Structures are given as structure tokens and as C-alpha cells.
Amino acid sequence: MSDPIRIGILGASGYTGAELVRLLAGHPDAQIRVLTANQQAGQPMHAVYPHLRSMDLPDLVTWEEADWSALDVAFCALPHGTSQAIVAQMPAGLKVVDLSADFRLRDVDTYAAWYGKAHQAPERQRDAVYGLTELNRTAIGHAGLVACPGCYPTAALLALSPLLDAGTVEPGDLIIDAKSGVTGAGRKVTQGLLFAEVGEGIHPYGVGKHRHAPEMEQELSLAAGADVRVNFTPHLIPMNRGELVTCHVRLAGDATAGDVRRVLGERYDAEPFVRVLPEGATPATRNVRGSNMAEIGVFPDRLPGRAVVVAAIDNLAKGSSGQAIQNMNVMLALHETRGLELQPMFP
The missing domain is CATH 3.30.360.10 (Dihydrodipicolinate Reductase; domain 2)
Known part of the structure; x- marks a missing residue:
């Protein structure tokens, strides 16, 4: 892609949010435009994760302050039960990759039974695609909302x-x-x-x-x-x-x-x-x-x-943020390994 993929990350102060940032640093097509963390809003990302100090990143903001209309992809790295209401308010054309359990269970009654509350975005649930890339690649390629599996x-x-x-x-x-x-x-x-x-x-x-x-x-x-x-x-x-x-x-x-x-x-x-x-x-x-x-x-x-x-x-990585980026690549018709060629760390 000639223009960078404009990316927002909700819940950037969590472990999966930080891992998304680390991995996207090596993605040649990605540009992080928005990082949200309501409790740390106003701070630079390196104040929360000093190991990311060398990256040129936007400061943390609340999710209410984020301009989703200016993005191509939103990664939701929020705790279970908090993505649904926010995703329901996002623009229709925005690609969403959710790392929580909010859209994994296709049956909203099953979700309510296991998570203790009614699903807050059943209309978006109907559009959600289960995001285990190797087993659901074709559907992911046509999806607007992908629910990444649990680890x-x-x-x-x-x-x-x-x-x-x-x-x-x-x-x-x-x-x-x-x-x-x-x-x-x-x-x-x-x-x-x-x-x-x-x-x-x-x-x-x-x-x-x-x-x-x-x-x-x-x-x-x-x-x-x-x-x-x-x-x-x-x-x-x-x-x-x-x-x-x-x-x-x-x-x-x-x-x-x-x-x-x-x-x-x-x-x-x-x-x-x-x-x-x-x-x-x-x-x-x-x-x-x-x-x-x-x-x-x-x-x-x-x-x-x-x-x-x-x-x-x-x-x-494969159990969360890496798989989320793999799914984004498939959603945008990029080479699936783009930005994920990192070899394992040893020892």
C-alpha cells in the first residue's frame, strides 16, 4: 500500500497493547496515530512502557477523545466486557480487530451465561468473524470486525x-x-x-x-x-x-x-x-x-x-497481538507475514 495504514489502539497501557506497539514498529505499512488509555491519558507511551522510548508515538488519550474517522484499523486491547459498547459507536467503514472475548462467542445468550451480563452490541456480533487465521482465512479477508481467539x-x-x-x-x-x-x-x-x-x-x-x-x-x-x-x-x-x-x-x-x-x-x-x-x-x-x-x-x-x-x-504474540496483526494483514490483502517476521528470542 502506498499510503500508511492509520492505526489506533484502545487499551494501549495493557500488555497486549504494548505488544501491538512493539510488533507494529516493524510493520513497514503501519503508522500508529492513536493510543488510548483512560487512566494514563495525557502521558507519553514511554512513561508507561519505558522500553518503547525510542519510538515516535502519539501521547495517550481517552477513548472518548479519539478520532476514529481518521483511522483505517482499530485494535481493541481492552479488558473483557468493555469493547462492545465502544465498537458499537465506531464508524461503519473502520476495520476493527478485537483482542478481548467480547465478540468471540457467536451466540449472545452463551456470552451472557459465561460473562454474567447481556451482550451490549448484538448487531455487531452478527458481523463478527472468528479470527484464528489459519482456520478461517477466507472469512477474515472479507470481515470488518474480527474477534481474535483467546490464547x-x-x-x-x-x-x-x-x-x-x-x-x-x-x-x-x-x-x-x-x-x-x-x-x-x-x-x-x-x-x-x-x-x-x-x-x-x-x-x-x-x-x-x-x-x-x-x-x-x-x-x-x-x-x-x-x-x-x-x-x-x-x-x-x-x-x-x-x-x-x-x-x-x-x-x-x-x-x-x-x-x-x-x-x-x-x-x-x-x-x-x-x-x-x-x-x-x-x-x-x-x-x-x-x-x-x-x-x-x-x-x-x-x-x-x-x-x-x-x-x-x-x-x-501468536496468542494475542501477533495474531491480531496477522488478521489485519489478511483483512487488508497484505502479505500475511508483513511485520511479523521476527524470529523467536533465545535464551
Whole structure:
């Protein structure tokens, strides 16, 4: 594109907002015009995130002060439940990429049941497209509003959706054991996220009732062509970023772990951001840190008729901000990897 893509970021003071800024710094077509953060309005971005001091960025403003009509794309990096009312007021021609859960669930009654309040923009929900790029690319390319998946669903759906679509695993026996770094909980002052509370330990949360479960079930049911329920348990790991999802599956018919690896390999062979590892290689969060990459490994279980599928992503990149930029590229008919060619950081 000859003219820069004029971008606004709502919720720029959160971790996903800052990650959007960091990644967009390497996007040759992007120009950040608006950054909102109501509690820090009036401050420069580097006052909130000193590591961004070298970037030429607009000062933070309230979302009410933002001129959305002067933008091409708005990224919403706000807490769950706060994007809907704002998106409903945006100009009709503005491309919107929402990183929250506000538009992920297609059924507004399901949203109300899991998030405790009625959907505030049901008319926009009808237009929203689920934004797991690798599995919904065509629809994203025609969308005006994209709902980026949660970080846990991103990893789990990349690992499982092709297998259900191919009939390689049984849809009635899916166990998802997931672990994420503390940035997945957002940048808020909470006792349970203090260093002394999180460090040197690991604990599950949202056991049997985590809000990402219905999102996974919505998309896995589409892949299977039948109603799917999952056993999903997330855990908090004392690291800043990264996510590892271990999926225990029952093989269908005479399928083997080798068949699982073959199906995933064929599905993602041409994908720039998904690596299906060779037999015996283990995915690790350190191998995708800071990048938009996902790694998937497949292992035969010691229990007959079962396999283990492991996926690793960076929860702030492929699990959130990186995927959001990937979706923007598709929405604007840019090369999908534009601005996302960063290699993982190691160590």
C-alpha cells in the first residue's frame, strides 16, 4: 500500500497493547496515530512502557477523545466486557480487530451465561468473524470486525481442529491440560499475581469453569460437525510469557499417532507460522518466545488407542497481538507475514 495504514489502539497501557506497539514498529505499512488509555491519558507511551522510548508515538488519550474517522484499523486491547459498547459507536467503514472475548462467542445468550451480563452490541456480533487465521482465512479477508481467539483456544484449536475435521480422533474424549505465563492475566494489581504469590509454584485456576472452554467447544464443534465438549484445565506458571497446551486424545478407528502427525503436517505445510515437529521433537515455549510461531508435536500414548498432541505459543504474540496483526494483514490483502517476521528470542 502506498499510503500508511492509520492505526489506533484502545487499551494501549495493557500488555497486549504494548505488544501491538512493539510488533507494529516493524510493520513497514503501519503508522500508529492513536493510543488510548483512560487512566494514563495525557502521558507519553514511554512513561508507561519505558522500553518503547525510542519510538515516535502519539501521547495517550481517552477513548472518548479519539478520532476514529481518521483511522483505517482499530485494535481493541481492552479488558473483557468493555469493547462492545465502544465498537458499537465506531464508524461503519473502520476495520476493527478485537483482542478481548467480547465478540468471540457467536451466540449472545452463551456470552451472557459465561460473562454474567447481556451482550451490549448484538448487531455487531452478527458481523463478527472468528479470527484464528489459519482456520478461517477466507472469512477474515472479507470481515470488518474480527474477534481474535483467546490464547488457550489458539493453541488448542491449532492442535485439534484439523484432527476432528479429518476424523482422526474421537470428538467425545478430549482432555486439554494448559499452562500459561502470568501476562495472560493482564496488567492489573491483583494479590494472586504478586511475585510472592506466583513465584516458585504452579497452580490450576478456573477448574471446570474457565471461560475459554465454550469458545473451544464452539470451534471444535464446527470442525467435527457435531457437538463437542472438552475437559479443559488451565494452570498459571511463574514466567512472564509463553503457553504450553497438552491435549490427550483417543484415536478414531485404526488411526495411529503417525496418522495424527501426518494430518497436521499436511494441514499446516504451507502455513508460515505453524511448525509441526518431526517425530520425537518436543514443543517448548522457549522456542517460540517473542514470535508469532506455533509449534506442534505428536506422541503416542503408552495407553493403547491414545495419543498426546502438544502445542506451544507465545501467549502475547501468536496468542494475542501477533495474531491480531496477522488478521489485519489478511483483512487488508497484505502479505500475511508483513511485520511479523521476527524470529523467536533465545535464551
